Amino acid sequence: MIDAVAAEWLKLRTVRSTYWIVGLAFATLLLGSAMALSGVSGWDSLPPERRVRFQAVPMEQVIAPIVQLSLAVLAVLAITSEYATGLIRATVTAAPRRWTVLAAKASVLAAVTLVAGTAIVFAMFFLGRLIVGDRPMPGHTSPIPEEIPRLIAATVTITVVALFGLGLGAVLRSTAGALSVLFGFVFVLPPIVGLVLPEPWDARVAAFLPPGLADGLAGTVADPVLSPLAAGLVLAGYVVISLGAGVFALTRRDC
Amino acid sequence: MIELRELTKRYGTKVAVDHLSFEVKPGQVTGFLGPNGAGKSTSMRAVLGLDAPTSGEALVGGRRYATFRRPLHEVGALLDAGAVHPARTALDHLRCLGRSNGIGRRRAEQVLELAGIAEVGRRRVGGFSLGMRQRLGIAAALLGDPKVLLFDEPVNGLDLDGVRWIRELLRGFAAEGRTVLISSHLMSEMELVADRLLIVGRGRLIADTTVEELAERYQRGVIVRTPQPERLAAALEAVGARVVAEPDGRLAVRGVDAVKIGDLAAEGGIPVYEVTRRGATLEEAYLQLTAESVEFGGAAA
Structure with missing residues (x-):
């Protein structure tokens, strides 16, 4: 298993696309900073009575879906590129216990996305605070320790979405297929649910989708559908079910 | 030694391999010969555990391939030379494969040298010609210095130099006492390198013979x-x-x-x-044999 992990780590480091994708994820910091700067200048031009109602979602939350999706691309490609090129046959010929291949990929990607995700989320948070400065902007004034659970939840969700993508890739064997499903879960469904479903079902369903789960895990929602523990279990469920299905597909089907 | 016992593989209703049994012995080059679609690749994939047999079994050294912990040390295989990530360099490709079996960089560099592509080791595989990919595939098969070698159509895409090189390589491995199985759909490739011939058609064994016997018979x-x-x-x-x-x-x-x-x-x-x-030229003998099997199968179907 150590050999398998070392091999997957080497695989990840020896293709250029890895650096592009991680670079893209970090580039969201620029995007977030630019948006924060424009938000701040908007704030500065407002009369005080309107500043009270100023809506300013923290930037790490705004960029979260992009970070989730870009790092998930890394995870999806880790398996689907092997199917696309046929390399998977060489991989399982070298490692006939196929579950170890997926387990090794999952370990390496969990580590990479946790490190990159933590770096991006925390950097965005502090950049945001730096840009807001001492302005009493709603949502940007709480003491930093209070924000830590929310930041950790955002990081964990990034890794969960990536591992979910890895499992999807193993099942679907197709980059486009896995990315479409991920895109649906991260970008498309969350806003649609609010539009299509009647109350209270919109909130109930949204709580089970990645953005809602991040909030649920952080425990920052006023009247939560899921407790932090329940949200954590649902997030774990995403990983266990998709990777479980991935292992099943990888071991049962011909390669 | 490679052993097939009543190996059968069905894809849907199509029978690719039909109760195929044979042994491939060490110390000689065994040619696995048959027209396209005769079941050669499927048999080899079954040996490597890539395809699960519908029934029967395929064994290497008396064991199922899946039971090997570090199989590259036991069996080296070249199935599809195109099965590489084009963005990786040749050396990195070999290091990635080797690493999962505890094989290090030094050995990866050695097999590149052995395959005659050391000077392009740091180039991306995407730019390789078919012949260079074939050599890379052979290098990968040699990573673990295995006792059993399986090459599916190894001369595909190789130039004359390459064909001669692989012929000598295979004969050398057999002389060292290794088990060597190579497949081809061309008799002319086998004549010069194979000691023994396994001829298959429509998933069945048509003949288990030698080049001399076949020439004699026909x-x-x-x-x-x-x-x-x-x-x-x-x-x-x-x-x-x-x-x-x-x-x-x-x-x-x-x-x-x-x-x-x-x-x-x-x-x-x-x-x-x-x-x-x-x-009769061996080519003719082989065509006659396989034509018989095709006619037989056609009549039965």
Whole structure:
């Protein structure tokens, strides 16, 4: 298993696309900073009575879906590129216990996305605070320790979405297929649910989708559908079910 | 040693391999020969555990491939030379494969050298020609210095130099006592390298033979040119030979060998201008064998 992990780590480091994708994820910091700067200048031009109602979602939350999706691309490609090129046959010929291949990929990607995700989320948070400065902007004034659970939840969700993508890739064997499903879960469904479903079902369903789960895990929602523990279990469920299905597909089907 | 026992593989309703049994022994090059779609690749994939048999089994050294912990040390395989990530360099590709079996960079560099592509080791595989990819695939098969080698169509895409190189490589491995199985759909490739031939058609074993046996079995007599064909034919038929006059006047003789024909002609004082053993080419013998299997299968279906 150590050999398998070392091999997957080497695989990840020896293709250029890895650096592009991680670079893209970090580039969201620029995007977030630019948006924060424009938000701040908007704030500065407002009369005080309107500043009270100023809506300013923290930037790490705004960029979260992009970070989730870009790092998930890394995870999806880790398996689907092997199917696309046929390399998977060489991989399982070298490692006939196929579950170890997926387990090794999952370990390496969990580590990479946790490190990159933590770096991006925390950097965005502090950049945001730096840009807001001492302005009493709603949502940007709480003491930093209070924000830590929310930041950790955002990081964990990034890794969960990536591992979910890895499992999807193993099942679907197709980059486009896995990315479409991920895109649906991260970008498309969350806003649609609010539009299509009647109350209270919109909130109930949204709580089970990645953005809602991040909030649920952080425990920052006023009247939560899921407790932090329940949200954590649902997030774990995403990983266990998709990777479980991935292992099943990888071991049962011909390669 | 590689062993197939009643191996059957069905894809849906299509039978790719049909109760195929054979053994591939160490110390010789075994050619696995058959037309496209005869089940060669499927059999090899079953040996490597890539395809699960519908029934029967495929064993390496008496074990199922899946039971090997570090299989690259046991079996080296070249199935599809295109199965590489184009963005990775040749050396990195080999390091990635080797690493999962505890094989390090030094060995990866060695096999690159062995395969004659050391100077392109740091180039991305995407830019490789088919021949270079083939050499990379062979390098990958050699990573663990395995005792058993399986190569599916190894000369595909190789130039003449490459073909000669792989022929010598395979013969060398067999001489070292390794088990070598190579597949091809071309008899001409096998003639020069294989000690033993396994000929398959429609998923079944048609012949388990050697190059010499096959030539022997399909030889078509001796051709004799003489100015007195009637007399020579009578003399030959008197000792039990079957003689047929060819359209050009030469005699096709079966049942006696060239030495006997020469002796009989000398005894009878019959001049002989030419005595030639006419073997069917191996290509013809092989085509005949596989055509029979195709006709048989066609009639049965």
